[in-house]
Amino acid sequence: MxxxxxxxxxxxxxxxxxxxxxxxxxxxxxxxxxxxxxxxxxxxxxxxxxxxxxxxxxxxxxxxxxxxxxxxxxxxxxxxxxxxxxxxxxxxxxxxxxxxxxxxxxxxxxxxxxxxxxxxxxxxxxxxxxxxxxxxxxxxxxxxxxxxxxxxxxxxRTIATQDFLTGMLRRQSFMLKANQEMLRAIRYDTNFSIIAIDIDHFKSVNDRYGHATGDLVLRKIADICRSTLREIDVPARFGGEEFIILLPQTDQHDAMIVAERIRKMIEKLVVEDSGNTVTVTTSLGVVDRITCGKNDINSILNMADDRLYEAKANGRNTIVPIIGQCDSSN
Structure with missing residues (x-):
């Protein structure tokens, strides 16, 4: 290439x-x-x-x-x-x-x-x-x-099932479950949603307070995500400060409710560590399968990621959903 x-x-x-x-x-x-x-x-x-x-x-x-x-x-x-x-x-x-x-x-x-x-x-x-x-x-x-x-x-490093820091699934394991959900959704003509979450300006947290504090922030955010989800939902740490959540049998409207709940809880989060007080915000992208009109998980994840980056461009600490049919180029 x-x-x-x-x-x-x-x-x-x-x-x-x-x-x-x-x-x-x-x-x-x-x-x-x-x-x-x-x-x-x-x-x-x-x-x-x-x-x-x-x-x-x-x-x-x-x-x-x-x-x-x-x-x-x-x-x-x-x-x-x-x-x-x-x-x-x-x-x-x-x-x-x-x-x-x-x-x-x-x-x-x-x-x-x-x-x-x-x-x-x-x-x-x-x-x-x-x-x-x-x-x-x-x-x-x-x-x-x-x-x-x-x-x-x-x-x-991507093969291990669980992220040692947050206890969430890692990327490879999430992809296996997401592909299974895609096959199930196609077979039964059901919907599911993806929420992509990225911590705003996370590098500055590590730079200012150190990686130990940054790791604590990641764990706290993972805990918030888990606390808002059902047993059938699938959260994962997908990158350094990026999380992905798969919501089976969920349309965009209901996924937005979950995403907003997570966003608000993280906005209110106060992490105390080694005498430091740390607060963070997140940017989120939300996509559902039926609105998107795609039947492969990578395309849907890319759509969610695009919306996440649009949220960052719109000032951060916000959520961008997919509205209407996806572009054919996507």
Whole structure:
């Protein structure tokens, strides 16, 4: 796949819920191997977010992220092939880059895109040297193999049934249940609704109060969602700060009532942690199967996600439903 739709790529990255997570030995082991085999001072697993590149694993540097605008990896994810810079000081694209002119003084860079199962480049496995150098085809093949292992590890995170932090279903398990509900709804000509929920400005909570407080906010919101639902409803943590709820046998009108109840409860939520008082709001998108007129779960989820982002664009702390028939392009 050539350079992807950036909004869709960012959504895909978000749904893996791996940004700003703690370091893990399984990923650190891979960067140590890359560093040693390539005999370089720096090896990284990067994830390219909207305005930054964040390091899922790092060897040879101490900082956790850099602005996206100066990252080599932004260029690397635009390709499906290894991105190689032999001497950045002689490359018009990079010779004035502060990553080159200042520490860590990048001169050589080799990055392998990390392609998700749906074909989106989430980031890279990359190696960096502070002097110009070449790279052999055999070395590129080794980096490709290591990048494949990174993606396998990331994909495996989606397989576990339950999110350890919130106790909700994880993405893969939710999709199994949602597809089952779709088949049942088609067979019996019944309706169901999807509510997509995203915490407004959640990164600022983590940045200001720390990840422990952010985790507590996520757990409290998960508790609110569960407290408003029936036993047949299916809530899940679908991304870092995004939740999805499937409401069987529910039309848009009734789903909006549930969504508004959740929105108000979260708006009133006060989280006390380590002397801090934290409040948050959420943006929500609501879609039902019959109004949407779609008979595959991915299309309906995408519709709900689109409405959620419309809610954010409309000022946040609000709900946007789908009204009337879906566009044929959707």
């Amino acid at each position: 050539a350079y992807q739709n950036e909004l869709e790529r960012l959504r895909e990255l978000e749904k893996y819920a791996i940004l700003d997570t703690s370091s893990e030995e399984s990923f650190d082991r891979i960067t140590r191997i890359a560093q040693k085999i390539m005999d370089v001072p720096i090896a990284l697993i990067t994830l390219v977010d909207e305005k930054r590149q964040w390091f899922l694993s790092k060897q040879g540097i101490t900082f956790d992220e850099t602005p996206r605008e100066i990252s080599f990896c932004t260029h690397a994810i635009q390709k499906d092939q290894p991105f190689i810079v032999h001497d950045a000081t002689q490359d018009e694209r990079f010779k004035h880059n502060p990553m080159v002119t200042e520490a860590p003084n990048v001169q050589f860079y080799a990055g392998i895109p990390l392609k998700s199962a749906l074909g989106y480049n989430l980031g890279t496995l990359c190696v960096i040297d502070t002097k110009p150098r070449d790279i052999s085809l055999d070395e590129i093949d080794i980096l490709r193999d290591l990048a494949s292992i990174v993606i396998d590890e990331i994909e495996l």
